[in-house]
Amino acid sequence: MIDTLTMEVMRLEAYFRAGGVAMLPLALVSLAMWLLIVDRAIFFRRLYHKNMPLAIALAHIRDDRLPDPREYRGAVSLLVARFIQRRSHDRSLDQFILDETVLSINRSLGDHLAVIGVLAAIAPLLGLLGTVTGMIDTFDILSVFGTGNAKGMAGGISEALITTQTGLLVAIPGLYMKGFLDRRARNLQQRVARAGYHLRRQI
Template sequence: MIDLLITQSLRLEEYLRAGGVTMLPLALVSVGMWLLIVERALFFRRLHLKNMPLQKALAHIHENRLPDPNQYRGAVSLLVARFIQRRSFERMLDRFILDETVVTINRSLNDHLAVIGVLAAVAPLLGLLGTVTGMIGTFDVLSVFGTGNAKGMAGGISEALITTQTGLLVAIPGLYMKGFLDRRARILQQRVARAGYYLRRQL
């Protein structure tokens, strides 16, 4: 097992070295993008699980009782908890507070999604930059040695192809996950908006 890990790490190091200087920003973009994707996916999963029924939410508000996090951890529970912490016990003011809480939660659901989209879009551009630098290196070898240095030419072409491949490998899953997270965010936003509308009518 250890030998396999060492072999794979050496292959990865060789792959990154063959891709040239563009591989470092590509690696940073990939790591940053996937950290944000995992954070958002776990956050949305937590808001989907143990969702509070609207009748229970209304009962908690009437009793001014915070939801038990071991029993309810969904989006509606988050709305109820934040509203109870900010309420004024004046009916009209509480309606405005509830509306503001709904808007704040729905806005927070979009956090980092735009950054994920930007990072996914930047990756193929970095791959294209690596393609250009690789081909420049190939033409430099041609200008000095002509076609007599096949190894030097192969290094530039290899750099161009590897960076292009890596840029696409980073971008395609990133764009797919961006669309997936956008859909999850819209579903949760609709759930929070429906709960807010229902609770507002009952205040």
């Protein structure tokens, strides 16, 4: 198993070397993008599970009682907890506080999604940069050796193709996950907005 792992590491290292200078920024872009994707996916998953019914949410607000996180951890529970922590017990002012809390939560649901989209869009551009540098290397070899240095030409073409491939491999899943997370965020925003509207009429 150790030998297999060592071989895979060596293959990955050779792949990165063959891709040239564009591979390091591509790797960093991919790492940053997936860290943000995992962070958002875990955050949204937590808000989807153990959701609080509106009747219970209203009871918590009327009793001025924070939700038990072991029992409720969904989006409505988060809204109730933040509102109770900030409420003034003046009905008119509390309605404004509830509206602002809804807006604040909905803004936070969109955090990092634009950055994920930008990183996914940057990846194929970095791949294109690697393509250009690889072709420049190929033409440099052609200008010096003509067509007599097939190995040098193959290295430049390989760099061009590997960086293009890597850029697409980073971008395509990133754009898919961006769309998926956007849909999750919109669904949660609608849920929070509906809960806020219902609770505003009752407090």
